[in-house]
Amino acid sequence: MRLRVNNRDTDVRPGAGERLLATLHDQLHLTGAKFGCGQGECGACTVLVDGRLTYACITLTEACEGVQITTVEGLAGDPSGEKLAPLQRAFVAYDAAQCGYCTPGQLISALHLLDRRPDPTEAEIREGMSGNLCRCGTYPKIIAAIQATARGEFREVATDAGSTSDASGRAS
Numbered sequence: 501m502r503l504r505v506n507n508r509d510t511d512v513r514p515g516a517g518e519r520l521l522a523t524l525h526d527q528l529h530l531t532g533a534k535f536g537c538g539q540g541e542c543g544a545c546t547v548l549v550d551g552r553l554t555y556a557c558i559t560l561t562e563a564c565e566g567v568q569i570t571t572v573e574g575l576a577g578d579p580s581g582e583k584l585a586p587l588q589r590a591f592v593a594y595d596a597a598q599c600g601y602c603t604p605g606q607l608i609s610a611l612h613l614l615d616r617r618p619d620p621t622e623a624e625i626r627e628g629m630s631g632n633l634c635r636c637g638t639y640p641k642i643i644a645a646i647q648a649t650a651r652g653e654f655r656e657v658a659t660d661a662g663s664t665s666d667a668s669g670r671a672s
């Protein structure tokens with residue numbers, strides 16, 4: 501079957517009942533989304549499927565044929581993975597990660613939030629990020645990083661000359 505991940509079509513052969521997270525890791529070597537609870541509760545495996553927040557650990561790969569999947573590796577729009585999107589740079593600048601295990605999922609949820617709410621209140625950020633747990637307790641810094649991205653703090657120096665980024669920090 502064919503998956504479209506980070507704007508690229510790719511053929512995969514999922515086993516019966518295989519979950520999307522396993523396919524991303526084992527067949528596509530996209531290991532950004534993390535395995536945490538494996539039960540759709542912690543958000544470590546969060547990706548976007550057709551723009552919807554999705555827990556890849558409980559999503560059947562077979563159900564994802566023909567839809568657009570976005571993982572944290574696609575955030576900066578850079579296949580080499582060397583550039584960082586504004587949201588990612590905000591997380592670095594605001595020290596919004598300790599162990600970093602939850603960070604890929606946090607970034608995807610932050611992207612989803614800012615795509616819908618370019619100027620969110622703190623309450624809206626808390627609500628939008630409520631599906632992502634952080635065992636290290638970095639929530640205040642995550643909120644600060646999202647607020648900074650919404651203010652456009654990281655917009656100008658985000659990408660190569662000529663490219664821009666929107667409020668979500670997604671490069672274009």
Ligand code: FES
Pocket residue numbers: 534535536537538539540541542543544545546555556557558
């Ligand atoms: S690993 Fe998927 S929600 Fe926890």
Ligand code: FES
Pocket residue numbers: 596597598599600601602603633634635636637638
């Ligand atoms: S930074 Fe460690 S779990 Fe969130």
